[in-house]
Amino acid sequence: MTVSLDSLNNDVFMAMNDVAFSVDDVLAGIDAAATAGLAPIKINMVVQKGVNDHTVVDMARHFKGSGHIVRYIEYMDVGTTNQWCMDDVVPGKDIIAMISEAFPLEPVDPNYPGEVATRWQYADGTGEIGVITSVTQPFCATCTRARISAEGSLYTCLFASGGTDLRSMLRAGASDDELSAVIRSVWTARDDRYSQLRSSRTAGLRKVEMSYIGG
Ligand code: SF4
Known part of the structure; x- marks a missing residue:
């Protein structure tokens, strides 16, 4: 199951998603899904420079050891309404560096050919993250x-x-x-x-x- 959660900071989350529910509601939903046995749970965080990139490590810290997989996604020009520009993109390598500085990471082989997220595991064995680099490293x-x-x-x-x-x-x-x-x-x-x-x-x-x- 995949859940979209762009920040654990409530103000940042609501500003990015234009929704009228809180981070706590999303976290409660994730807990309920886990209790119901829906695993693995993947949590998608689109990373936009100057908007939520300061919350990347907080997200890793929160879900580290939970069994859930946070997937960091480079900001893309989906649709025609998000006013995308390259300057808003945080490259996947920078995301990995940010997290690895706090929690050392090691690369992991893909689960299957064509997997969109590159996999990284915490060196202390407390789980893994994914990074989707469709802007800086396209996988078409x-x-x-x-x-x-x-x-x-x-x-x-x-x-x-x-x-x-x-x-x-x-x-x-x-x-x-x-x-x-x-x-x-x-x-x-x-x-x-x-x-x-x-x-x-x-x-x-x-x-x-x-x-x-x-x-
Ligand atoms: S072809 Fe490329 S751009 Fe289109 S969905 Fe596939 S990976 Fe994304």
């Missing part, structure tokens, strides 16, 4: 993620400007084989590599909002 060449929006469109990239309408096919009575054939042909033809092409120019292009398709 090994990307295997397709996403379907709530409206039934298939997106082959988190930064796509459009998707393939599967809902209409379903409503018209398409068979499983017909759906499979369309999905296969879309996936086979894809050449997405947005993160390799990202620049200040591409940041302003129209892209699907993450809230449509999930992370």
Whole structure:
């Protein structure tokens, strides 16, 4: 299970997420999920320079030894509304250095080919973190993620400007084989590599909002 929590500082958290619930509510939800046996729990923290990067180590300290995995994510130009610029990005190597200074870290092999987060474990054996470096070290060449929006469109990239309408096919009575054939042909033809092409120019292009398709 994955939970979004960009800071343990309540003011920072609410300013970044524009939500009307507190850090304590999120932490209570994480505890309830753990009690219900939903493991592993991954906690995603998007790190934005000058906004929440001063809380990176606090987040590590809080979840170290809990069995949960904090995943630090470089700030990206998802959608068209977050006013992204490269100056707002804290490179993954700097995040690792910050945490490692307080709690020494060692690299760990990926769990599977194409895993998006690079894994690091605490040298004292009290758990691990992940770092997702899609800005400074894009991993499009090994990307295997397709996403379907709530409206039934298939997106082959988190930064796509459009998707393939599967809902209409379903409503018209398409068979499983017909759906499979369309999905296969879309996936086979894809050449997405947005993160390799990202620049200040591409940041302003129209892209699907993450809230449509999930992370
Ligand atoms: S930018 Fe698109 S192709 Fe590249 S890793 Fe992200 S989702 Fe995959």
